[in-house]
Amino acid sequence: MIRRGSMLYVCATPIGNLEDITLRVLRILQEVDLIAAEDTRQTRKLLSHYQISQQLVSFHKFNEHEKAEQILEMLRQGKKIALVSDAGTPGISDPGADLIAKVIAAGLPLTVLPGANACITAVIQSGLLTGPFYFHGFLPRRQSQIAEVLARLKLLACPLVFYEAPHRIIACLEALKAHLGDRRCSVSRELTKKFEETKRGMLSELIAFFKDNAPRGEFVIVVEGAEEAFESEEITEERIQACLREQLAQGLSTKDAVKTAAKILGVRKNEVYQQALELEKIED
Numbered sequence: 001m002i003r004r005g006s007m008l009y010v011c012a013t014p015i016g017n018l019e020d021i022t023l024r025v026l027r028i029l030q031e032v033d034l035i036a037a038e039d040t041r042q043t044r045k046l047l048s049h050y051q052i053s054q055q056l057v058s059f060h061k062f063n064e065h066e067k068a069e070q071i072l073e074m075l076r077q078g079k080k081i082a083l084v085s086d087a088g089t090p091g092i093s094d095p096g097a098d099l100i101a102k103v104i105a106a107g108l109p110l111t112v113l114p115g116a117n118a119c120i121t122a123v124i125q126s127g128l129l130t131g132p133f134y135f136h137g138f139l140p141r142r143q144s145q146i147a148e149v150l151a152r153l154k155l156l157a158c159p160l161v162f163y164e165a166p167h168r169i170i171a172c173l174e175a176l177k178a179h180l181g182d183r184r185c186s187v188s189r190e191l192t193k194k195f196e197e198t199k200r201g202m203l204s205e206l207i208a209f210f211k212d213n214a215p216r217g218e219f220v221i222v223v224e225g226a227e228e229a230f231e232s233e234e235i236t237e238e239r240i241q242a243c244l245r246e247q248l249a250q251g252l253s254t255k256d257a258v259k260t261a262a263k264i265l266g267v268r269k270n271e272v273y274q275q276a277l278e279l280e281k282i283e284d
Contacts, residue, residue, distance in 0.1 A: 008083060011083065040056045184202060
């Protein structure tokens with residue numbers, strides 16, 4: 001049985017500048033019974049700035065499953081709970097999506113309180129937006145997975161948006177150039193903060209810039225879409241071999257190259273493996 005009055009409030013918090021928070025979010029943070037925060041230390045700074053005293057519980061990717069059950073039980077008891085991440089809206093490249101799905105499945109009430117968003121801010125600031133755009137978030141770590149993702153996105157004729165950490169920004173830009181070609185790009189960092197900066201140029205130019213200037217802060221990358229939608233091509237033996245060469249050039253093993261090429265082209269692995277054997281004969 002669900003007691004009346006319960007509610008999960010999914011609250012957007014500032015992405016840098018503490019003034020970028022709505023009056024509604026501030027009111028809800030004062031009124032709820034509990035705040036579930038990605039990092040309680042970060043959230044305490046925000047609450048302290050607005051002189052809000054509130055009970056906090058940690059809710060991050062390492063305890064999300066365990067804490068989700070506790071939050072569900074509290075909602076069944078009629079509690080009001082606010083869910084916040086360190087910056088932006090929970091569920092967008094941050095913990096929260098799984099909890100939201102469970103709340104819905106359990107028939108419990110929730111509402112989303114909108115606010116600052118790094119993706120939207122960077123896309124508008126990029127100058128590349130003319131219509132729709134595609135938000136991906138963080139690329140995977142493994143080269144084979146990156147190849148799979150970018151092979152699908154390469155065909156989209158709209159801007160592509162990625163998040164990246166400073167220690168991986170150069171590798172990320174190099175991967176984008178390798179798989180998408182040298183396109184126009186916008187890279188924003190420290191959005192809404194004192195040292196906010198956006199660099200625009202070709203991917204090759206931005207790679208050179210960050211190699212000469214140590215990257216700092218969290219980044220949002222906006223890459224120009226394909227000039228026009230590609231028509232589907234016939235999957236020939238030559239095309240399979242060309243795709244295999246691309247994957248092998250990225251440093252993948254033959255096994256991983258076969259697996260990745262099969263996913264990219266949408267063909268069976270044994271068909272790709274046969275072409276890998278043919279490649280070995282040619283190169284021998």
